[in-house]
Amino acid sequence: MQKIYLKYPEITELKANIVSRRVQDDNTQIILDRTIFMPKSYGFLKDYGNISDLEIISVEEKRDNIIHTVKGRPKKSEVILKxxxxxxxxxxxxxxxxxxxxxxxxxxxxxxxxxLTIDEERSVIKITDFFDVFDKLLIENQINFIIEKALKIENHQGITNIPPLGEVINNEICYENSSKVRGFKIVDTESFGNDLEIEFIAGRDII
Incomplete structure (x- = not known):
């Protein structure tokens, strides 16, 4: 199976072929030859929509396959992913x-x-065991400087690298260029003992 979302996460519509299906009551579990739908991530907004107009209930990864569960039964082997x-x-x-x-x-x-946790209301970075004084403006300015520099971002096998700044572990989708983030703004910070929560906005929400 080709996991298109890993290399081309901005593709929102694609044709694919069903290679395996399993009907369970009114739902169907489907394995495709390629997919734009990433498996569920608890920290992210659910972004899967439908397969040939059939609503997607869940997307899960099992044994390196992506299992798509939809309401109903696909009529054809070639389907459209949206x-x-x-x-x-x-x-x-x-x-x-x-x-x-x-x-x-x-x-x-x-x-x-x-x-990182993203939901409909707010997006928050939670930091555990933080014992320093957080400099909001310093971090905000540094991030926006990197965004403005339009640096190339490389993502490979769970490691994301921004030369020459460094790399981090990342098993989720991301842009290939820092400029696409558009901007970064810290909305609020709150401490809970030795933990720090940073609420922020980015992307289209900056405009």
Whole structure:
């Protein structure tokens, strides 16, 4: 199976062929020869839409295959994949911003764990075991400088690299150029003991 979303995450519509299907009551589990739908990620907005107008219930990865479960039964072996473009663009912008944030943040501070959560209301970076004083303007300005520089972003086998800045572990989709993030703005920060939460906006939400 070709996981198109890994190399070309901005593709929102694509033709594919069903290589295997399994009917369960009113739903069908489908394996395709290629897919633009990424498996569910708890920190991201759900961006899958439909397969030949059949609503997608879930997308899961099992044994290196992507299992698509849809409502109903596909009538043909050749199908059209369509995802939610607004949510895909937001997932791309915010995760790419998070990647840049991690590279910048770890060059100034030490922290045990950084996690991104995106939902309809807000997007938050959670930092565990943070013992320093956070300089909001420093980090914000550094990230926007990188965005404006339009640096190339390389993503390969779970590692994302922005030469010459460095690399981070990343198993999610991201842009191939920093300029596509458009901008980064910290909306609020809040401390919970030794943990720090940073609410931010990026991408189209900046405009």
């Amino acid at each position: 995802l939610n473009p607004e949510n895909r663009i937001k997932n791309l912008a915010y995760n790419t911003a998070f990647i840049i944030f991690k590279i910048v943040f770890t060059s100034f501070y030490q922290a045990k764990y950084l996690k």
